[in-house]
Amino acid sequence: MDPVLKTLADNESRYLRELAEFVAIPSVSTDPAHAADVRRAAEWVANRLRKAGPMEVEIWETPRHPAVFGRWNGAPGAPTVLMYGHCDVQPADPLELWHSPPFVLTDRGGRLYGRGVSDDKASMLLPILAVEAFFSSGAEPPVNLRFLFESEEEIGSVDLPDLVRARRDALACDVALSADGGMWRPEAPSINISSRGLASLSFTVRGPAHDVHSGRHGGGIANPLHAAAELIASLHDNGRIAVEGFYDDVAEIELALSQALERLTFDEKKYLAEVGAPSGFGEPGYGTLARQWYRPTIEVNGFYGGYQGPGGKTVLPSEAHVKLTSRLVPNQRPQDVVAKVRRHLERHCPAGVSLAIEEGHEGASAYRVSTESPAVRAAAETLRDVFGVSPEFVGMGGTVPIVTTFREVLGVDTVFFSFSVADENIHAPNEFYRPERFRLGLQAWARLWRRLSQDLQKK
Amino acid sequence: MDPVLKTLADNESRYLRELAEFVAIPSVSTDPAHAADVRRAAEWVANRLRKAGPMEVEIWETPRHPAVFGRWNGAPGAPTVLMYGHCDVQPADPLELWHSPPFVLTDRGGRLYGRGVSDDKASMLLPILAVEAFFSSGAEPPVNLRFLFESEEEIGSVDLPDLVRARRDALACDVALSADGGMWRPEAPSINISSRGLASLSFTVRGPAHDVHSGRHGGGIANPLHAAAELIASLHDNGRIAVEGFYDDVAEIELALSQALERLTFDEKKYLAEVGAPSGFGEPGYGTLARQWYRPTIEVNGFYGGYQGPGGKTVLPSEAHVKLTSRLVPNQRPQDVVAKVRRHLERHCPAGVSLAIEEGHEGASAYRVSTESPAVRAAAETLRDVFGVSPEFVGMGGTVPIVTTFREVLGVDTVFFSFSVADENIHAPNEFYRPERFRLGLQAWARLWRRLSQDLQKK
Numbered sequence: 001m002d003p004v005l006k007t008l009a010d011n012e013s014r015y016l017r018e019l020a021e022f023v024a025i026p027s028v029s030t031d032p033a034h035a036a037d038v039r040r041a042a043e044w045v046a047n048r049l050r051k052a053g054p055m056e057v058e059i060w061e062t063p064r065h066p067a068v069f070g071r072w073n074g075a076p077g078a079p080t081v082l083m084y085g086h087c088d089v090q091p092a093d094p095l096e097l098w099h100s101p102p103f104v105l106t107d108r109g110g111r112l113y114g115r116g117v118s119d120d121k122a123s124m125l126l127p128i129l130a131v132e133a134f135f136s137s138g139a140e141p142p143v144n145l146r147f148l149f150e151s152e153e154e155i156g157s158v159d160l161p162d163l164v165r166a167r168r169d170a171l172a173c174d175v176a177l178s179a180d181g182g183m184w185r186p187e188a189p190s191i192n193i194s195s196r197g198l199a200s201l202s203f204t205v206r207g208p209a210h211d212v213h214s215g216r217h218g219g220g221i222a223n224p225l226h227a228a229a230e231l232i233a234s235l236h237d238n239g240r241i242a243v244e245g246f247y248d249d250v251a252e253i254e255l256a257l258s259q260a261l262e263r264l265t266f267d268e269k270k271y272l273a274e275v276g277a278p279s280g281f282g283e284p285g286y287g288t289l290a291r292q293w294y295r296p297t298i299e300v301n302g303f304y305g306g307y308q309g310p311g312g313k314t315v316l317p318s319e320a321h322v323k324l325t326s327r328l329v330p331n332q333r334p335q336d337v338v339a340k341v342r343r344h345l346e347r348h349c350p351a352g353v354s355l356a357i358e359e360g361h362e363g364a365s366a367y368r369v370s371t372e373s374p375a376v377r378a379a380a381e382t383l384r385d386v387f388g389v390s391p392e393f394v395g396m397g398g399t400v401p402i403v404t405t406f407r408e409v410l411g412v413d414t415v416f417f418s419f420s421v422a423d424e425n426i427h428a429p430n431e432f433y434r435p436e437r438f439r440l441g442l443q444a445w446a447r448l449w450r451r452l453s454q455d456l457q458k459k
Numbered sequence: 460m461d462p463v464l465k466t467l468a469d470n471e472s473r474y475l476r477e478l479a480e481f482v483a484i485p486s487v488s489t490d491p492a493h494a495a496d497v498r499r500a501a502e503w504v505a506n507r508l509r510k511a512g513p514m515e516v517e518i519w520e521t522p523r524h525p526a527v528f529g530r531w532n533g534a535p536g537a538p539t540v541l542m543y544g545h546c547d548v549q550p551a552d553p554l555e556l557w558h559s560p561p562f563v564l565t566d567r568g569g570r571l572y573g574r575g576v577s578d579d580k581a582s583m584l585l586p587i588l589a590v591e592a593f594f595s596s597g598a599e600p601p602v603n604l605r606f607l608f609e610s611e612e613e614i615g616s617v618d619l620p621d622l623v624r625a626r627r628d629a630l631a632c633d634v635a636l637s638a639d640g641g642m643w644r645p646e647a648p649s650i651n652i653s654s655r656g657l658a659s660l661s662f663t664v665r666g667p668a669h670d671v672h673s674g675r676h677g678g679g680i681a682n683p684l685h686a687a688a689e690l691i692a693s694l695h696d697n698g699r700i701a702v703e704g705f706y707d708d709v710a711e712i713e714l715a716l717s718q719a720l721e722r723l724t725f726d727e728k729k730y731l732a733e734v735g736a737p738s739g740f741g742e743p744g745y746g747t748l749a750r751q752w753y754r755p756t757i758e759v760n761g762f763y764g765g766y767q768g769p770g771g772k773t774v775l776p777s778e779a780h781v782k783l784t785s786r787l788v789p790n791q792r793p794q795d796v797v798a799k800v801r802r803h804l805e806r807h808c809p810a811g812v813s814l815a816i817e818e819g820h821e822g823a824s825a826y827r828v829s830t831e832s833p834a835v836r837a838a839a840e841t842l843r844d845v846f847g848v849s850p851e852f853v854g855m856g857g858t859v860p861i862v863t864t865f866r867e868v869l870g871v872d873t874v875f876f877s878f879s880v881a882d883e884n885i886h887a888p889n890e891f892y893r894p895e896r897f898r899l900g901l902q903a904w905a906r907l908w909r910r911l912s913q914d915l916q917k918k
Contacts, residue, residue, distance in 0.1 A: 030768070030772065031769055031770065093766075156771075198773075206737075208734045210556065210889075211553075212734060214756075214758040214760055214784060215655060215786055216855070216857050216881055216885075217734060217856065218756040218758045219755075219756040219856065220730075220748070221734060222738075222740035223758050225691065225759040225761075226691060226695060229687070229691035230691075232684065232692075233688045233689040233693075275668065277680040277681065278666075279680075279681075281680055281810050282681075291678035292676065295678055297677040299685075300688070301673055301773060302684075302772070302774075303684045304762065304764070305763070307550075309490065309552065311489030312615075312659055312661070314760060314858075314886060315760050315887070323771055325773055351740050353740075396675070397674045397679075398773075399773075425669070426672055426675075427670070427671070427672040427774055428670045428671055428774070429670070
C-alpha cells in the first residue's frame, strides 16, 4: 500500500483525539466574550501545522481575530496550491437543545457531535494531517503548499479581503482549495460550483421611551412590535421579495445550472421530513433546490421585543429588534442590496415609532466556477477514485465570502473540497461529523495533490 | 385635631418602614419560581391586618395563590364596606433598567421606588393603617368592614371569581372600594368610572424542527419569524383592528363619557413627551384618551424567535413566539374575543408553517359606574375635602377584573379609591409612589368611611 495513504489509515484514532482538542476550544467569533478562545484556536492550528512538517508558519493579525498562514516551497516546477479553512465557529445556543456538551467531541451512534466539528474544524484539519503523512512517511508533498486559516468566517470574513490584498505575494498560487463548504448529501460525493453572497442589516423600532402598561397606554401610542412586524411582513409578497429594485440585477438561472439541477434526483418529501418543515415555501416559479442555490433571499434571523418569560406581562414594549440577512446571486452587490432594504424600511415604517438601521459588515458577492476547469475536473476524478462514484455538481445556498476575494486578488478559482455534509446541523444544535468522511477525506487530499501536480498548469 | 387623623399623621415614618417590609417580598405571581414569595406576602398582609385591630382574619386558599380576608362587624346599623386590593406584583425585568434594586424601597428625590409600590402595595396598605388608627385612638370604625386582598391580580385574577362566589356570604357588603386602579395624573385627584376588560392569547409559529442554516435552507422553506410577523401585521389595518367581527359588540362612546372627556384639559404633547413616544397612534377617528379609555385594543406584549445575542447568526429559526392581550369595552366578552382572534390567526396563517394557539385565562369584562351613585359621590366629596379641589371623572385603560365579579356576585358597585398615579411606571422599571399621596390617602380613607356611614343606604 502507498506509504502516505497507509500512514493516514493507521493514525485515525490519534487524529480524532486531536480533533477533540480542537473542538474543545469555543472559538465563537461573533461573541466578544470568546475573543481569547478564538485566538487560542488559531494558535492551536499554527502549532499543529508546525508539527506537521518543515513549513513556515505565521500568525497574521487582523483588527479582529487572527489568521494562520503556512508555506512550503519544496516542489520546484510543481503548481502551488492554497488550502483555505476557518478556525471559528457559530454560537452554541440554544444550549438546552444539545444532547451532549457542544464543546466536548462526543461519539454517539457513529457520529461525532460538537459545535464547529462540521463547520469547519474536522474538514480543515484534514489537509494538515494529510501533509504530515507525506513528510512522516518520507515522501514529500507533490505540490507547493500554502495554508490560510481565518477566524472570522462566521462573522462574514470581515478582515480577510484586506489581509489577502496585503499578503497577495505570500498567497500567490495556481488554485485555491476550500476545506469549507460541505457536500450536498451523505449518499454521494458532490462538488459545489456555486455559492450565494451575503448582505446583512439589523434594525430597532422604538416606541415609548421605556416599557409601559399596555392597558393604560395601549391604543394611544404605537406598539413597536406591531410596527416591526409590519416592516418584516412588507419585505415579502407571498414568497417573492417585495423590496423595490431587489431583483434588478438578478439574472435568470443559466441553462447549464438548470440542466445540472434536472440531472439530480431530489426527494423533496424526504428533505422536508429531515428538516422537519411542514412544506416547502418560497419564491413562486422555482423548485426548492433552485430557490436555495440560485435565487436570492431575505431572511429574518432574529426578532425580539417585549416580555419573554413565563406567563404573561401586560406591557407595551419600548423596543423591537430585528436582525436580517440576504443571500445574493451573481451581479447583486451587497452594499447595493443593503441600501435597497434600508430605503424600503424607511419608506414603509409606520407612524408613531422611530426606526434605527444598523448596516452589517461589507458582505460577500456570490460565486460560480466552471465544471470544465482543470482543478474542478481533478477534484471530481479524485472523489470518483475515493468514493467509487462520480460526484454530483451542485450549488450551495450558503456563503464563503473568501472565494470572491481569491478570484479578484489572486486571480484563481476556488474548488470546494470539504468532507462535511449539508445535513450535519451546522449553525444549529447537535452539529456532527461523519467518521467515514474523515477517513475518506484524508485519502482524498493526498490523492488530489498528486493529481494537481500532474494536471494543473503552473502559471 | 381629630384623634384618628392625628394618629395617622403622627405615625408616618413607622408606616413607611412597614411599606418597605412589604415591598421587599418579591410577590411575582406570574412566575412559578416566586410562588413561595407570593404566599409570604399574603401572610404578611394577614398578620398586619391582625395587628391593626380586633378583626377576624383568614387566609383563603385558591388553586394558585392565596387571598387574605378580614372582617369586623362592630358598627351595627351602619353600612358594610368591602376593601379590595392585591398583594402580588409584576415581574421586575428588565432588571438592568432599574436605578435601584426593585425590591428595596428606595427614597430618591422625594419618590419611593420599588416594584409593586404603586401597583398596589402602598395603596392597599392605606386602609389597613387607617383602620388601625381608629382602633388605636379609641374610636371604632364608623362602618362595618370587609377586606379582601388577592394575590393573582397580575395574572388576571384567575381564581378570584370562584372564590367570591364561594364566599359570597362572608363578603356581602353595601359597596366595594378598590385600593387598586390609580389616579389619572398627579396634578389633581380623580375617580375612575370605567375600566377596560382583558382577553389574552399566545401562539407559536413553527417552521423547521430545529434552527437551520439560513444560507443552506433559506428560500426553500418558510421562516416562522416571517409568518408570525405577517400574522401580527394582519391584526391591524392602520390602527384599526382588522380581526373579523371584532367591533361587532363595540358600541359608540356614550354621550356622558364624551362630555366628561371634553371637560378635561389634556396636554397631548406633554403626555407624549412623558411617555417618550414620537407621536400618538391608534384607531382613526378618536382622540388619544378616548382610544385609551373607551375603545378596545389588541397589543402584542412579547414577540421572540431566532438569534438575540451580540453580532449576527445566520439562522432560519424553528419557532416564533407571540404573546398578546386585548383590552375590551362594555358588551365584549373575553372568550368571544379570544375565539375571534383565534379564527383570524388560523385563517391568515401563511403556508409552510404550523400554528399552535394557547388561549389565556378566562379574562375580564369591562366595567362602568355612574358618577351619580351615592358611593361615587361620597368618594368625590372626600377627595375634595382632602385635596381641596373636586376630582375629575376619568376612564382607565387597564383592567381590574374583580369589579365585574363584585357587581355580578355581590350586587354592588366598586368605587376606585387608590392613591397611586398613572405616571408611576407601573409594570415598568423604576416604579414609584408619591409620599404625599401616602399621607393624603391615609386621611382620605378615614374620612370616606365616615361619609359612607352617613350617606350610604344599608341594604
